[in-house]
Amino acid sequence: MSLARNTLVQATLTLGSRVLGFARDLALAARFGQGPLMDVWSTALMLPNFFRRLFAEGAFAQAFVPLYAGAVEAEGEEAAARMASEALAFILTAVAAVTILLQLLMPWLMPWLLSAWAQNDQVMSLGVLAAQLAMPYLACMTIAALLSGVLNTSGRFALSAGVPILLNLCTLAALLAPLFLPGIGAESVLLWTTLAVTVSGILQAGLLWWGVRRVGVRLRLRLPRLTPAVKRTLSLAVPGAAAGGAMQINTLVSQLLTGSDPGARSVLYNADRLYQLPLGLVGVAIGLALVPRLSRAFVAGDEALGQRTLNDGLVLALALTLPAAAALLTIPFFLIDATMTRGAFTSEDAARTAAVLRHFAWGVPAFVLAKVLTPPFFARQDTRRPMRYAVTSVGVNVVIGAGLFFWLSANGGDGVLGLAIGTSTAAWVNVGLLAWTLVREGAWRPDAALAGRLARLSAAVMAMAGLLLVAAWNYRLLSDLLWRKEIAVVAVAGAGAAFYGVMVLALRAASLSELKAALRREPGAGRETGPGGPSPD
Structure with missing residues (x-):
């Protein structure tokens, strides 16, 4: 399947999850506002969300997939399945131990x-219990991350992109329970x-396990052992997760700093949901679709395919990301007040969140x-x-974000x-270091054609x-x-997207023939069925 088609599958299913997630956040905001209960919710979800984004949404998969793909190519599927089973047993045991310890x-x-509410015993008790209830999600996401990597390597993207919908369905059902059970x-x-x-984590892991078996990969749960395959996996996965999760680490640092400011964590949570x-939709989808394709090119020594894949991914990412960043930068209050104020x-909460979102917006292209x-x-x-660059960006975020946080707070x-300024600045530092290294080593050679297309895309966005x-x-x-602000924001968003599409075609940043070619299935890419039967996709 082509890069664009893989991305389209990922983005379409992720969009469904995000729409449901947005509905959940509307229900959360309407019920809890930006007070102590919302601070408790965002704190309880802080660590599970951190690991979900770090592992389930790309970084762990990006580190694991090349190893698994290489084992499939070099040793066959049975040996690759054995390596994956060994890695799963060891990592799951370690994460389960960490989960229990944190509880x-x-x-x-x-x-x-949550130091802002440290003197409120009721809030503290509620926060402890809520975090303990949510913490096992970490272990579930460890299983889901590895299973998603196996499916993506097999050319199956739909199931791994679709299972996060279960998170939003489950949480939304719990939020809507008072409609059917009054008095809660x-x-x-x-x-x-x-x-x-x-x-929802248990359901996601179970569904992905079924999907892996459907494509003919037989993983087995076994006692954990530190085998050579596990050591190799950990030596790449640990720094790989840190490298791929630089933005998530920066987000975690920001969330920790907001614990001393009542309501600040709720603001950060709501802004985070929008800029994420x-x-x-784009960054994770392209990242997951790029890794198997680049891995195949690396194993085959096909430098031309690697260059073309990277350029295609960059253009596609910016074509879909720049207009979103522009919308978050130009109409943040419109978006938040029209959808969340109830x-x-x-409206005062919306104005505060919009101001923060505007500073996340100019970092969105770097995140992707x-x-x-x-x-x-x-x-x-x-x-x-990449891990060293990620650590550097975290340092930048801590210095700038923490410095501005305390300075602004002290001066009214x-x-x-x-924190938003620090996070966005750190993201651009990370991207600059990655791009400079790839260009310096000849692994990526941007050409005039690429520069021209990006210039035309920028004009369309402006x-x-x-x-x-x-x-x-x-x-x-x-x-x-x-008649209603909700109708107005939908109409404006739709008009902006349509106008952008027209400008892209008018400025020849992309043509209809190029879009059709991008969506065309690549010859021989992926298997249509596995030994276990048809793909769940």
């Missing part, structure tokens, strides 16, 4: 994680929702580019240099703005941004003319 330590960790308190709903996170949307969530520029290192089983400003600015200036007028 036991949570009564002592929570006052540090907000605290009980919060605990049910965090428990639903773990339930293009990353989930119930306990006020890192997903495109990291796989070439992983495909060559080089994870140490909103410290969360500093034209769309102008249209969105006009809409932002007339937000109240559009809301009145179209």
Whole structure:
């Protein structure tokens, strides 16, 4: 399957998950606003979300897939399945131990994680229990990450992209329970929702296990042993996860700093959900589709295919990401106020969140580019240099983000703005280091054709941004003319997307024939069925 088709499969299913996730967040905001209960929710989900994004959404898969793909090519599927089983047993045992340890330590960790409410015993007790209920999701995502890597290497993308929908279905069902069971308190709903996170993880892992067996790969749970295959997996996966998860580490640092500011973690959570949307739809999809293709090119010594794959991935990523970043930069208040302001969530909450989101917006292209520029290192089983660059970016984020957070807070400003600035700056530092290394070593050679297409894409984005600015200036007028603000934001988003598409074609940044060629299935790519029967895709 072509890169664009793989990306389309990933993005379409991820979009379904994100739409449901957005519906869940609307329900959370309406019920809890940006007060202590919302701070408890975001704190309880902080560690599970960190590992979900770090492992299940690409970094672990990017480190594991080249090893698994190489084993399939060199030793056959049976040996590759044995290596994957050994890695699964060891890593699952380690993560399960960490999960149990964190649950036991949570009564002592929570006052540090949520220091703004440390003197409120009721909030602390609720936070501890909520975090303990959600923590087993880590172990479930470890299994899901490895199984997704196996499926993606086999050319099966739909199931691994679709299972996160279960997370949003389960949590949304818990949030909507009061509609059918009146009298349930907000605290009980919060605990049910965090428990639903773990339930969804069990369902995701089970469905992916079924999918792997359907393509004929026979993994087995066994006692953990530190075999040579496991050592090799860990030597690449650990630094690879750190490298691929630089943005997630920066996000975690930001969340830890907000623990001392009441409501700040809720602001960060809501802003994070919006700017993560293009990353989930584009960056993760392209990253997962790039790794198997680059791995095949590396094993075969096909330098031309590797170069073409990287250029195609970069153009496709920016073509889909730049307009999203422009929208978040130009109409953040329009987007948030029109969709989230209701119930306990006020227009003042929307304004604060929008200000933070604007500073995340200019970092969005960098977040996605890192997903495109990291796989070439992983495909060559080089994870140490990306890890060093990731550590450098974390240092930049800590210095700039923490410095601005405390400076702004001390001078009457909103410290969360500093965290957003630090995160976006660190993302661009990471991308700069990755790109410079690839160009210096000749692993990537940007040419005039690539530069021309990117220039035309930028022009199309600027034209769309102008249209969105006009809409932002007339937000109240559009809301009145179209009867409701929700209708207005959908109409503006649709008009902006359509206008961008027209400008892309008019400026010849892409042609219809190129789009058709990009979506055409590559000859011999992937297996249609496995020994176990037809693909679940």
